[in-house]
Amino acid sequence: MIHIDDILKELNLDLKDAWAGLLRRKVRSLLGSLGITIGVVAMVAMLSIGEGAKQKALDRIASLGLHTVRVEDAREGVGITNLSYGLVLADTKKISAWLGDRGSVGFFSRAANIATYNNQQKGLSTVLGVNPEWLKAEKWSVANGRPLLPEDMVRQSRVCLMGVKIASDLQVSVGSSIRLQNVPCVVIGIMVAKGRLLTEGTGLSSLDFDNTVVMPWRGFPFAKVVANEPILDGLLVTLRKIPEKEIIPIAKQIEEIIQVSHRSVKDFSMVVPLKLLHKVRETQNLFAWVMVSIASLSLLVGGIGVMNVMLANISEQTREIGLRMAIGATKKRIVSLFLCHSLLLTLSGGIMGSLLGLLAALGIQWLAGWEVAFSGVSLILGPVSAGVTGLLFGIYPALRAASLTPARALRES
Amino acid sequence: MALLLGKKLKRTYQVGTQLVTALATVSLEVNSGQFLVITGPSGAGKSTLLNLLSGLEQPSEGEVLFNGACLSTMNETKLANIRNAAFGFIFQIPHVLPHKTVLENVALPFQYGGLSNASQYMDQCLEHLEYVGLKKLGDRSPNTLSGGELQRLVFARALVRDPQIIFADEPTGSLDAANSKLILELLKEQAYKGRAVVMVTHEKEAMAYGSDILKLDKV
Numbered sequence: 001m002i003h004i005d006d007i008l009k010e011l012n013l014d015l016k017d018a019w020a021g022l023l024r025r026k027v028r029s030l031l032g033s034l035g036i037t038i039g040v041v042a043m044v045a046m047l048s049i050g051e052g053a054k055q056k057a058l059d060r061i062a063s064l065g066l067h068t069v070r071v072e073d074a075r076e077g078v079g080i081t082n083l084s085y086g087l088v089l090a091d092t093k094k095i096s097a098w099l100g101d102r103g104s105v106g107f108f109s110r111a112a113n114i115a116t117y118n119n120q121q122k123g124l125s126t127v128l129g130v131n132p133e134w135l136k137a138e139k140w141s142v143a144n145g146r147p148l149l150p151e152d153m154v155r156q157s158r159v160c161l162m163g164v165k166i167a168s169d170l171q172v173s174v175g176s177s178i179r180l181q182n183v184p185c186v187v188i189g190i191m192v193a194k195g196r197l198l199t200e201g202t203g204l205s206s207l208d209f210d211n212t213v214v215m216p217w218r219g220f221p222f223a224k225v226v227a228n229e230p231i232l233d234g235l236l237v238t239l240r241k242i243p244e245k246e247i248i249p250i251a252k253q254i255e256e257i258i259q260v261s262h263r264s265v266k267d268f269s270m271v272v273p274l275k276l277l278h279k280v281r282e283t284q285n286l287f288a289w290v291m292v293s294i295a296s297l298s299l300l301v302g303g304i305g306v307m308n309v310m311l312a313n314i315s316e317q318t319r320e321i322g323l324r325m326a327i328g329a330t331k332k333r334i335v336s337l338f339l340c341h342s343l344l345l346t347l348s349g350g351i352m353g354s355l356l357g358l359l360a361a362l363g364i365q366w367l368a369g370w371e372v373a374f375s376g377v378s379l380i381l382g383p384v385s386a387g388v389t390g391l392l393f394g395i396y397p398a399l400r401a402a403s404l405t406p407a408r409a410l411r412e413s
Numbered sequence: 414m415a416l417l418l419g420k421k422l423k424r425t426y427q428v429g430t431q432l433v434t435a436l437a438t439v440s441l442e443v444n445s446g447q448f449l450v451i452t453g454p455s456g457a458g459k460s461t462l463l464n465l466l467s468g469l470e471q472p473s474e475g476e477v478l479f480n481g482a483c484l485s486t487m488n489e490t491k492l493a494n495i496r497n498a499a500f501g502f503i504f505q506i507p508h509v510l511p512h513k514t515v516l517e518n519v520a521l522p523f524q525y526g527g528l529s530n531a532s533q534y535m536d537q538c539l540e541h542l543e544y545v546g547l548k549k550l551g552d553r554s555p556n557t558l559s560g561g562e563l564q565r566l567v568f569a570r571a572l573v574r575d576p577q578i579i580f581a582d583e584p585t586g587s588l589d590a591a592n593s594k595l596i597l598e599l600l601k602e603q604a605y606k607g608r609a610v611v612m613v614t615h616e617k618e619a620m621a622y623g624s625d626i627l628k629l630d631k632v
Binding site: 013017020021023024319320322323324325326327328329330331332333405406407408410 | 464467469470489490493494496497498502504508509510511512513521522524525526570
């Protein structure tokens with residue numbers, strides 16, 4: 001009957017014996033595990049860089065909102081046409097009507113680099129004319145004061161909300177009267193700090209929320225007007241109660257609504273963050289496969305090095321193997337001893353590789369400025385894959401050692 | 414029933430296309446307390462016979478029975494257990510593991526069988542080191558021992574599992590006269606205590622210690 005206690009005790013003895021055996025030939029052991037170390041360094045560094053890139057992309061998508069569809073004005077690429085003036089209020093109404101309770105449509109008009117004054121203090125800010133739905137969709141809330149209300153839209157009030165940076169720069173508080181170029185305006189609220197809208201690589205315009213002044217869209221003094229129609233710079237459609245798989249078809253429908261309304265003039269661009277997420281996942285999968293292939297090659301080369309070291313060790317220790325067999329070691333124990341050898345050799349290489357991989361990733365971050373992120377999986381995967389390599393490449397040398405007959409092994413010179 | 418019985422043992426090796434006979438047919442019997450000396454000229458098959466009797470290799474023909482059980486047909490684990498617990502080995506070259514201390518080398522058989530509690534078997538190992546006069550050297554590396562001390566270490570290791578038979582293959586072959594005498598005296602004492610001793614030698618002084626002599630002729 002096999003007792004697990006006995007197996008564990010034998011394994012413990014073989015591990016100690018194998019470790020002492022490795023320490024006998026420190027330089028050879030170090031060189032033998034070097035291939036594995038380099039392979040694991042490459043694996044951990046690449047995983048950390050990949051993880052950093054993924055995290056950055058996910059942060060960007062999270063900033064855009066997964067359940068949103070963003071539409072922006074793109075008349076510049078189309079030229080002048082009287083078929084369509086661009087995004088207008090009628091578009092938002094059509095989309096709202098089609099969506100019903102499945103979502104809401106926020107919108108904005110933008111004016112960049114507007115001179116903003118508080119008494120003698122002057123700054124430059126981006127001024128947006130928005131509807132209350134836009135603020136909700138951006139999840140941007142008021143820290144001090146009150147939010148924009150539908151009444152402000154109706155009354156076309158000259159009130160505004162200020163981003164925290166511009167408010168601080170101009171020493172503005174709630175109730176202050178400021179001027180946006182020559183337009184007077186009362187500050188009704190200071191917004192919470194939100195940073196930037198992460199639009200890099202999406203084709204969307206960037207926005208520094210904290211340096212932005214927000215006004216009610218109706219009566220927005222900086223709106224571009226074409227043929228007496230105020231033009232919108234962007235729409236932000238928020239979808240509610242919609243399963244993830246339906247978001248892209250709905251976005252397609254919204255695109256068609258606008259397309260019909262604009263008489264097929266493609267004077268707008270649309271970004272669906274969910275599509276970006278799918279793209280990130282695809283890229284990530286591709287990167288993972290490339291990484292696995294490179295890491296596998298490195299580990300393969302490392303494994304062959306380990307096998308070489310093992311065969312050299314066995315060749316030198318033939319008489320010791322004979323001795324062990326003579327005094328009672330079974331073939332199974334000889335296999336176990338040499339598998340422990342190769343396991344420890346590669347595992348130590350793997351652990352060393354993981355630590356060096358972390359340092360390499362931090363070095364790359366410092367030198368190249370790439371963002372890196374460490375996941376527990378990548379740190380565990382290095383030593384585990386090294387250990388598995390050790391076991392796979394240790395099997396042949398271990399079986400070869402066990403195939404010796406004691407008398408023949410003892411005779412070896 | 415004989416403790417160890419060799420029946421019509423023959424060993425041949427295939428060398429290229431030739432079949433070389435290392436040991437011509439031999440039969441013998443070994444009993445407890447017997448000190449059997451196997452002697453003969455070089456190439457007579459003395460060491461081969463010792464290897465066959467101790468299960469270190471298998472005969473081409475014939476069989477070896479230990480306490481009535483055939484070593485040739487026994488499974489590998491059982492045979493390893495017998496070598497571990499019932500046989501003790503002393504070789505001409507004192508084989509040791511250089512990365513272990515003297516004491517750990519003596520304890521080596523326990524790594525492959527017997528007591529699993531180190532504190533229990535370490536006491537036994539120290540007793541045997543004391544018996545061969547090496548107790549003070551237990552913590553030393555075998556690399557620091559002289560040839561005679563190494564052979565005494567091997568002797569202690571051979572005795573540590575309280576074996577029924579001690580197999581010694583030219584145990585004094587690499588020793589000076591004083592150390593040779595010490596080892597032979599120790600072997601004789603073991604036979605006196607009731608163990609069987611099977612020793613291969615070609616030295617006349619060593620043969621004198623045996624209770625029985627088996628002389629092999631060159632094949």
